[in-house]
Amino acid sequence: MEIRVEQLGKIYPDGTRAIDGISFKLSPGEQVTLIGPNGCGKSTLMKCLIGLEPPTAGAIRMDALDLTALRGRALRRLRARIGCVFQQMNLVPNLSVIQNVLFGAMGRLGYWRTLDLTASAALRAQAMSALERVGLADLGGRRTSHLSGGQQQRVAIARMLMQDARVVIADEPVASLDPRAAAEVMDLLCEIVEERGMSLICILHQMDLVARYARRLVGMRAGRIEFDLPADQCPGERIEALYRS
Amino acid sequence: MSVAERQPPPRWQRPSLSVWLLAVVFIAFFLHGLHGAEVSPERLGQGAVNVGLFLAESFPPDLSRLSVIGRAMLETFQMALVGVVFGVIASIPFALLSARNTTLHPGLRWLAKMLVAVFRTIPDLVWALIFVVAVGLGPLAGILAIMMDTIGFCGRFFAERIEETDPRPAQALSATGCSRFAVVFGAIVPECLPSFIGTSLYSVEKAVRSAVVLGLVGAGGIGVELSAAMNLFQYDQALTVILTILVVVIAVEQLSGWIRGRIL
Numbered sequence: 145m146e147i148r149v150e151q152l153g154k155i156y157p158d159g160t161r162a163i164d165g166i167s168f169k170l171s172p173g174e175q176v177t178l179i180g181p182n183g184c185g186k187s188t189l190m191k192c193l194i195g196l197e198p199p200t201a202g203a204i205r206m207d208a209l210d211l212t213a214l215r216g217r218a219l220r221r222l223r224a225r226i227g228c229v230f231q232q233m234n235l236v237p238n239l240s241v242i243q244n245v246l247f248g249a250m251g252r253l254g255y256w257r258t259l260d261l262t263a264s265a266a267l268r269a270q271a272m273s274a275l276e277r278v279g280l281a282d283l284g285g286r287r288t289s290h291l292s293g294g295q296q297q298r299v300a301i302a303r304m305l306m307q308d309a310r311v312v313i314a315d316e317p318v319a320s321l322d323p324r325a326a327a328e329v330m331d332l333l334c335e336i337v338e339e340r341g342m343s344l345i346c347i348l349h350q351m352d353l354v355a356r357y358a359r360r361l362v363g364m365r366a367g368r369i370e371f372d373l374p375a376d377q378c379p380g381e382r383i384e385a386l387y388r389s
Numbered sequence: 390m391s392v393a394e395r396q397p398p399p400r401w402q403r404p405s406l407s408v409w410l411l412a413v414v415f416i417a418f419f420l421h422g423l424h425g426a427e428v429s430p431e432r433l434g435q436g437a438v439n440v441g442l443f444l445a446e447s448f449p450p451d452l453s454r455l456s457v458i459g460r461a462m463l464e465t466f467q468m469a470l471v472g473v474v475f476g477v478i479a480s481i482p483f484a485l486l487s488a489r490n491t492t493l494h495p496g497l498r499w500l501a502k503m504l505v506a507v508f509r510t511i512p513d514l515v516w517a518l519i520f521v522v523a524v525g526l527g528p529l530a531g532i533l534a535i536m537m538d539t540i541g542f543c544g545r546f547f548a549e550r551i552e553e554t555d556p557r558p559a560q561a562l563s564a565t566g567c568s569r570f571a572v573v574f575g576a577i578v579p580e581c582l583p584s585f586i587g588t589s590l591y592s593v594e595k596a597v598r599s600a601v602v603l604g605l606v607g608a609g610g611i612g613v614e615l616s617a618a619m620n621l622f623q624y625d626q627a628l629t630v631i632l633t634i635l636v637v638v639i640a641v642e643q644l645s646g647w648i649r650g651r652i653l
């Protein structure tokens with residue numbers, strides 16, 4: 145799926161100008177890393193991209209579709225093709241791990257066909273293989289709240305696998321993990337994105353992870369894009385400048 | 390300015406005029422109420438003597454009608470149970486409509502909250518009187534009264550619990566393209582379920598106690614046995630009824646407390 149963002153603007157109802165004219169293009173299978181100081185509008189951009197927040201200006205095109213014009217069922221069908229991994233609390237803590245993974249297919253199949261109690265054996269098997277892919281096959285029956293933070297992020301990735309997404313949006317997917325778990329989850333995410341040819345938009349805060357995983361690096365500041373460069377051609381001063389007050 | 394010189398905040402702040410006014414009104418009502426009760430040492434003394442007489446006459450309890458009383462108690466318990474089950478089922482849509490994060494429309498939210506508030510404000514005894522007129526004497530009137538009471542109670546507490554749920558899991562599910570229905574029943578209701586069960590169990594305890602009283606106005610159950618025994622001065626039978634109520638209410642409270650301890 146090709147994503148084109150044109151002159152996007154977002155002003156929250158309370159008057160906060162979170163995004164102030166952003167344009168970029170993401171080709172199918174491309175990976176981009178988004179960095180910028182707290183409050184510069186990264187999460188808001190993500191929310192606009194999945195239609196959780198309506199933008200107040202500009203347009204978002206996904207292939208031929210204009211996301212800002214979509215409502216109801218059409219919007220949900222588009223969302224079903226975008227996988228999301230947030231920083232924390234992606235999952236329903238009271239439910240079992242396999243139930244959370246099954247919910248990945250809910251956008252496609254609806255509630256009853258993805259409820260663990262009534263889901264088909266084939267779908268449950270698919271959920272198990274997704275769990276296997278993220279290395280948690282033996283925890284399917286565990287209550288999700290009893291998992292560690294790193295395990296929960298893996299479950300969120302398994303749910304995204306279940307979703308059969310074309311684009312993955314990850315908002316600080318490893319921010320609450322220790323360095324080792326963070327590297328493991330990032331490795332897993334990048335591997336999966338690559339082997340399925342998905343596009344990836346990933347927000348990161350830790351510079352060591354940026355140095356290791358970023359290919360195309362987009363720097364944001366105060367709701368605008370400051371630079372958009374291949375990561376290996378991006379001078380350190382420009383990154384530092386983003387965070388200068 | 391050094392730390393030592395800095396003044397601590399005042400120990401107490403002068404209450405405002407409205408607080409004074411409220412206090413005066415409160416005290417006036419209190420004193421007038423006390424006066425209206427015509428409390429006097431003689432009356433209190435006589436009362437103590439009368440309670441003593443009642444206890445003396447009621448002891449030992451008359452167990453001859455125990456099976457009838459037991460059946461009436463069973464009916465009371467069943468009234469409470471059936472009323473609460475239907476009440477809880479009806480509470481869920483009311484709660485979903487009156488919680489800010491799950492309602493369909495602000496106007497509908499207002500309406501649902503209003504209805505739940507009305508169900509709650511009208512006392513169960515008044516509901517029972519209304520339903521006795523509507524459906525006649527017997528347990529159905531009691532069940533309906535308990536149902537209304539339960540909606541008033543559970544509808545409010547369920548809604549408060551729903552509003553407390555973490556929005557993030559629901560948002561993550563919306564992001565996968567789920568419908569509102571799927572988000573509500575996939576993310577929000579599972580989070581609230583343990584609390585719903587706890588509240589419902591508490592409702593059963595409450596309903597058993599109120600079902601006893603509902604019998605007094607003819608809405609079925611053991612209350613009618615109690616009022617008959619008292620009116621005929623058969624205090625020994627009345628004591629049997631009271632002891633039966635005591636045993637059942639305590640048993641229900643213990644059981645429900647135990648279940649709540651296991652799920653929460």
Ligand SMILES: Nc1ncnc2c1ncn2[C@@H]1O[C@H](COP(=O)(O)OP(=O)(O)OP(=O)(O)O)[C@@H](O)[C@H]1O
Nearest residue numbers: 156158160161162181182183184185186187188189
């Ligand atoms: N729902 C909202 N209502 C009003 N203002 C909001 C809302 N959400 C975010 N904002 C504001 O919009 C701005 C951008 O927020 P956003 O969450 O997008 O930042 P961010 O770049 O993701 O920051 P962080 O690195 O801390 O996650 C901030 O000033 C924030 O306070």
Ligand SMILES: [Mg+2]
Nearest residue numbers: 186187188315
């Ligand atoms: Mg953010």
